[in-house]
Amino acid sequence: MAEEGGGHQVEEALRPPNPRTTWEGCSVLLDINDGDRLVFARLSPAASLKIGNKKCFLSPLIGCPYGSLFRVDTGPDGPHLTRISSSSAPSHDNCMQESDDGQSIDELKDNRSLIDNNTAQSLSSNDIDAMKREGATGDEIVEALIANSSTFGKKTAFSQEKYKLKKQKKHAPKVLLRRPSTRSICETYFKKHPARIGFLRMDTLSLLLSMANVGAYSDVLVVDMVGGLLTGAIAERLGGIGYTCSTYFRSMPYPSDIVRMFNFSSEICSRIIQAPFSDLCSSQNLDNENSKSHENTQSSEMQSQTEDSLLTESASKSLIALSEDPVVLEGDYMPDCRHENNTSTGCKSANSGRKVPPELVKLWNERGFSSLIVAAPELELGSLIQDLLPLLSYSAPFAIYHQFLQPLATCMHRLQTSRMAINLQISEPWLREYQVLPSRTHPMMQMSACGGYILSGIRICSSEACNGNN
């Protein structure tokens, strides 16, 4: 076990920050038919996925570059995934092909003669089943459907493309292999299960990370009641340098399953710490903090070394513990996907279920956290923020997310009155996607109308502390 773990670490160390190909045991996002279905999976020889009514093994995906496209083929051994070149497949995006003369012909075409009486298609479902039995590929079926449609020729190039795409999705499903990242994970949840991430939209999440100045060497304090998405997003930005401290106000940490969707190295995982709030403010009176002299940075450096070794140890323990868990993935996405016994699977915070290393608490008390992000729809913000802000170093930025506006307004007013922070601002991001096509460019017909609200600000030094310090 120990040797295997070591081998994994070597492998892991060679992996670039944004790995471009998959490996056995890695987490992937499978995009089926241009976003119709989005599935998180962990690649193992035994993992499989049901596409339509066909069960396909995911093993052909191992070792492929992210961004590869696969087609469901039916061979003598049953259905299997075959990699195809992406240029051969049309996609929903703005690259829709248009014949050179398409536009001029299109101007003469419209739908005045189109009658919806279900007689345009002369192939019956029995005919199609027969073709399938004879081994026709999905693409051949689509071609046959087009050839037998009496109205296809009368459609505009644009609606011809739409028709083709619709039939393709049904008869020749495509699977796109995507890399799980903050963006793809947030987009997937926002589209499929927005409530699980507190309706946190990708642009809102991006703003939180920027407003809280998240980057390597930061120690970010976070209250994550959005399933671990926020914790994962911060850990991704820190890249294993600095700490994500996820604090909680009850006996158990908040669920953070989404963290395991990322392909975090054990180094990055070891820098995610779960800490009950009471542990973080146990040993100090914060306003006296800076009256302590900053005599020896040397000793604090030594401390951080011991604490590092301590963490690596606990991290490897938690990884071993994790490998005993049978299923890591979202059960309702992929009931048939087993998470195989593999040490590189998923990520739990370094101290999962364990006490926070006291050295680390001491370090945070001495330095203060470099920023704070809160997404806690179920907690009363006003007192929460007043409890958390003293843990931040002076001039540290913070950003608070809420799905509703009013709690933030009340919280902002309270902060203004208490004079704990400046540069207070409530903002609401607005995101609009466009369809860009020759002569047919316009905003998308559907858009998300609310990505939530953010209260941002900067913690300041209360005047007593500043003067006392001089």
Added chain:
Amino acid sequence: MLPIDPSKRNSFERHICEGDLVIVYERHDNMKAIKLQKDSVFQNRFGVFKHSDWIGKPFGSKVLSNKGGFVYLLAPTPELWTLVLSHRTQILYLPDISFVLSYLEIVPGCLVLESGTGSGSLTTSLARAVAPSGHVYTFDFHEQRANLAREDFKRNGLSSLITVTVRDIQGEGFPEEFCGSADSVFLDLPQPWLAMPSAGRMLKQDGVLCSFSPCIEQVQHSCEALKSNFTDVRTFEVLLRTYEIKEVRMDGNGGGEGSPVGPFPRKRRQRLSGEGNNGNVEQTTTAVMVRPCSEARGHTGYLTFARLACI
């Protein structure tokens, strides 16, 4: 600006010293970047502030002028820098910057190409995202602008993360030495489509490109150009609406005149106290009201993203 150097890192133990870059905060819409020099002074409408008085204070402190006026001294961040930098070009602001960082999936260790450098607003945030082991190579065809940006990055301690080069990316493309090695490419050019074939060669497999253009015609042209070897071409517009809050007194029983959300709480209070003297006490409550600020930025630019197709 970035805590790469542990001695510069902001913490309870860190105090402002000679040579530090400090953001002087008057109001949310009035800030300035100052390099601290002990014999120097900072002057604004509230009076004269001596830099020497600032030394030894923690960041986040409130400091007084000779006339008793005050400002706050803040530690610089890329977000604050965007608000104080000198505009040599139109710059990118927070909503676009944060969206671009996430969409381009920039994490520590990434290699990012950017053109043009402009005033370096985005570049500073890119540097934070790739630090400490990644690098941003940024190109601008305007020599003076490139030099000024380079000086800014040096002053902000970002030289080890950013390389500024004078080069016409539309005309010459990116240098071939970066072929197949860029994790992401960002273009803010008048004719971005001219640089797209080169950008495609620079990107690693599945790497993401972003092009920022203010005009929809540029977007149209760019999307055409991206057809050949990119996929997932998507265009977005990101804006931010800000809100103002106000504590408002409201009549409890809605009696009398006017709307309960009237804009003159002070007047109302006077009237109420007068009524109180007459023994006719009305119940009042206060509430925090919130509404969008009346002016906002209506357009910055369109962000077009595309992923290099796998062969």
